[in-house]
Amino acid sequence: MRPTVHDIADKAGVSLATVDRVLNDRPGVRSVTRARVEAAIAALGYVRDVAAANLAKSRVYPLVFILPEGDNPFMRGLEAEVRHAGLHSAAERTRLSVATVPAFDAAALAKAIDAAIAEDVSGIAAVAVDAPEVSAAIARAHEADIPVATLVSDLAGSGRDHFVGVDNIAAGRTAGSLMGRFLGGRPGPVAVLAGSMRVRDHGERLEGFLAAMSAMPEARAILPVLEGQDDPELSFSLIADCLANVPDLAGIYSLGAGNRGLLAALAERGRSDLCVIVHELTGETRAALESGVVDAVLNQDAGHEVRSAIRVLRAKADGLPVNAAQERIRLDIFIKDNLPAGPDEEN
Amino acid sequence: MRPTVHDIADKAGVSLATVDRVLNDRPGVRSVTRARVEAAIAALGYVRDVAAANLAKSRVYPLVFILPEGDNPFMRGLEAEVRHAGLHSAAERTRLSVATVPAFDAAALAKAIDAAIAEDVSGIAAVAVDAPEVSAAIARAHEADIPVATLVSDLAGSGRDHFVGVDNIAAGRTAGSLMGRFLGGRPGPVAVLAGSMRVRDHGERLEGFLAAMSAMPEARAILPVLEGQDDPELSFSLIADCLANVPDLAGIYSLGAGNRGLLAALAERGRSDLCVIVHELTGETRAALESGVVDAVLNQDAGHEVRSAIRVLRAKADGLPVNAAQERIRLDIFIKDNLPAGPDEEN
DNA sequence: CTGTTAGCGCTTTCAC
DNA sequence: GTGAAAGCGCTAACAG
Numbered sequence A, B: 001m002r003p004t005v006h007d008i009a010d011k012a013g014v015s016l017a018t019v020d021r022v023l024n025d026r027p028g029v030r031s032v033t034r035a036r037v038e039a040a041i042a043a044l045g046y047v048r049d050v051a052a053a054n055l056a057k058s059r060v061y062p063l064v065f066i067l068p069e070g071d072n073p074f075m076r077g078l079e080a081e082v083r084h085a086g087l088h089s090a091a092e093r094t095r096l097s098v099a100t101v102p103a104f105d106a107a108a109l110a111k112a113i114d115a116a117i118a119e120d121v122s123g124i125a126a127v128a129v130d131a132p133e134v135s136a137a138i139a140r141a142h143e144a145d146i147p148v149a150t151l152v153s154d155l156a157g158s159g160r161d162h163f164v165g166v167d168n169i170a171a172g173r174t175a176g177s178l179m180g181r182f183l184g185g186r187p188g189p190v191a192v193l194a195g196s197m198r199v200r201d202h203g204e205r206l207e208g209f210l211a212a213m214s215a216m217p218e219a220r221a222i223l224p225v226l227e228g229q230d231d232p233e234l235s236f237s238l239i240a241d242c243l244a245n246v247p248d249l250a251g252i253y254s255l256g257a258g259n260r261g262l263l264a265a266l267a268e269r270g271r272s273d274l275c276v277i278v279h280e281l282t283g284e285t286r287a288a289l290e291s292g293v294v295d296a297v298l299n300q301d302a303g304h305e306v307r308s309a310i311r312v313l314r315a316k317a318d319g320l321p322v323n324a325a326q327e328r329i330r331l332d333i334f335i336k337d338n339l340p341a342g343p344d345e346e347n
Numbered sequence C: 001c002t003g004t005t006a007g008c009g010c011t012t013t014c015a016c
Numbered sequence D: 001g002t003g004a005a006a007g008c009g010c011t012a013a014c015a016g
Helices: A005-012 A016-023 A031-044 A050-057 A073-092 A106-118 A132-143 A168-183 A200-214 A232-245 A259-269 A283-291 A302-317 B005-012 B016-023 B031-044 B050-057 B073-092 B106-118 B132-143 B168-183 B200-214 B232-245 B259-269 B283-291 B302-317
Strands: A061-068 A094-101 A123-126 A148-151 A162-164 A190-194 A251-254 A275-279 A296-300 A331-334 B061-068 B094-101 B123-126 B148-151 B162-164 B190-194 B251-254 B275-279 B296-300 B331-334
Touching: A005 A016, A005 A031, A016 A031, A050 B050, A061 A073, A061 A106, A061 A302, A073 A094, A073 A302, A094 A106, A094 A302, A106 A123, A106 A132, A123 A302, A132 A148, A148 A302, A162 A302, A168 A200, A168 A251, A168 A275, A168 A296, A168 A331, A168 B168, A190 A200, A190 A232, A232 A259, A251 A259, A259 A275, A259 A283, A275 A283, A283 A296, A296 A302, A331 B331, B005 B016, B005 B031, B016 B031, B061 B073, B061 B106, B061 B302, B073 B094, B073 B302, B094 B106, B094 B302, B106 B123, B106 B132, B123 B302, B132 B148, B148 B302, B162 B302, B168 B200, B168 B251, B168 B275, B168 B296, B168 B331, B190 B200, B190 B232, B232 B259, B251 B259, B259 B275, B259 B283, B275 B283, B283 B296, B296 B302
Parallel strands: A061 A094, A061 A123, A123 A148, A148 A162, A190 A251, A251 A275, A275 A296, B061 B094, B061 B123, B123 B148, B148 B162, B190 B251, B251 B275, B275 B296
Antiparallel strands: A296 A331, B296 B331
8 A cells, every 4th residue: 555644654753743744845843853754755655645635625726717708619619628627627626717808808808817816716817918908917916826827829928827828839830831831832822811910829820830931942922911800700801802812822821710701701712722721620620621621720729728727727826836848738730631530529 | 615425415314325325326225215315416416526435445446558568669658658647646546557568469468468367457458469369368358357448559349348549540541641742743652661460550551541642633653561560670671672672752651660760761861852751759750850851740649548548447447438539549740840849748 | 225433645723 | 843633525344
């Protein structure tokens, strides 16, 4: 059997309480005693049973996820993952809740963060908007000793404790690289559809994409970025116009969440010879991939992100270290052939 | 606070023991009583605290992983993941061990399975070799009521309880699809390097690859499969010969673990214009991807597989259902640009 | 058939 | 500074 606190207490000739104090690094133990206990711990090769510890603590950790509202399928997927995790979270003594705010709305986001602070939650995960109000709100959370993790879109320099999401520059590079290879020698310019340059992930993806495209053997024109605000109608008309005005268009990179409008415009125009690369695997993009309208989908696994955010916030709340390498979210490439069978999965 | 067994007992007017019997579906409860308890459970929306249950049971689940020995980096990676999981497994009351057997050796594998049965482990995960001895050993495990999961390479029809691994036909298709797109109109035949047709995953990958290649717009010759036994030297000489004899070779698909030999032969020959697609992200293949020698790496996440195998075996040992969709292992595509930063990661 | 009681490994008052 | 004892939510003997 694995050694327990009792074994340590016996071996060190102290009581359980003292062992616990040493284990949890609490004050009120003479350094000699502490040393004796630590020796016993080392000698026995003790490892704490976290489950039992949590049970005894019976502390709950209320965490709040702040997500953009609206019909952005990726965000709704994230929300679903939070709710799903909520079912299992009981065992982890975590209570999850979701707050939604208008997309790209810095003031609303800041307000939601303040509300969470007021509720004295033990952690906040939020899809950041790049604005000073938001940074200020995060700073207030920090002051209230509430850990904050940015989700999907980062806000470095805001003092957030952790970023949960993919390397968006690398994501853009990946898109550019695939686009270049898939197009090969085929001529024609490429269009880019973004949501808004006010979220950092979109800007970073663009940056990576341009870098990769310009590194390709064949030079290729990139049209000015179309900002569709992740809005289906606006995205639709921007792409429709582009298709009409640029007959020799070779490809489209959709780096935001305007896929519904994009796909509608493509369907209307009936152009299937384009190389199309989009982000986020949703019901729509999956169908488009299967039908051949889209050539590749770059994805960040919402389930992984949610679980990572929970682990990180809990660790921060407990003052435990985070294994950054372990919490890295990777970028998935999907083509028609490696689509996972189910609409959802978890590992 | 969440309802507990005590609340149920109160509400139903019975004792804890009876609640426990109902909860765990044990005999010895009148159906009227059972119904009353079940009503209370439903009314309170009770969900069991698994951690507490495990603590109380203090039962341990010894699981054994049987892996091919040798310097196959993917297999060593799997082994490392098992050991890594072993550290955290304590909390899950699981004790993990690894047994290694010669690669592609059906008799040795069967013997290892029998040894595990003799030790009365509560679950076995093994990389299957396609042979009747192995099927027979799995059948004996089944008879001893020990769940068996095949890992990486399946053995359907053997009565194994579960397969943990990717859809290898889809993996081959993905390789073919990428190979076709990356080559575009470039002429020349493609070579395939396998380990052995005695493991099902290799056969299935080949099948998928051939199907995808033949579905490409440009017809392309596929050379006869080279079987390198996942041996560096043999793989090296097979590829070296091929490079020498087929000057217009356009690409190579390495569907087994012969990558070290393949890469050595490519380095010696100095051919970097080939389209090379390999399986499994290891230190070697990662370096080759970064240097541009390899164009894409198809990967199955060893960490996910190990954790999935553990969950599945534990569930089977407890007679609990497995959510198949949740345990699906997906096929990762890596190109230079979306390589994860660390050598290892976990989600 | 049902209830009582004593833990699982750890934390936490509250005395000493 | 240190220790004794109660209890987290659940399970498992053993009585009745």
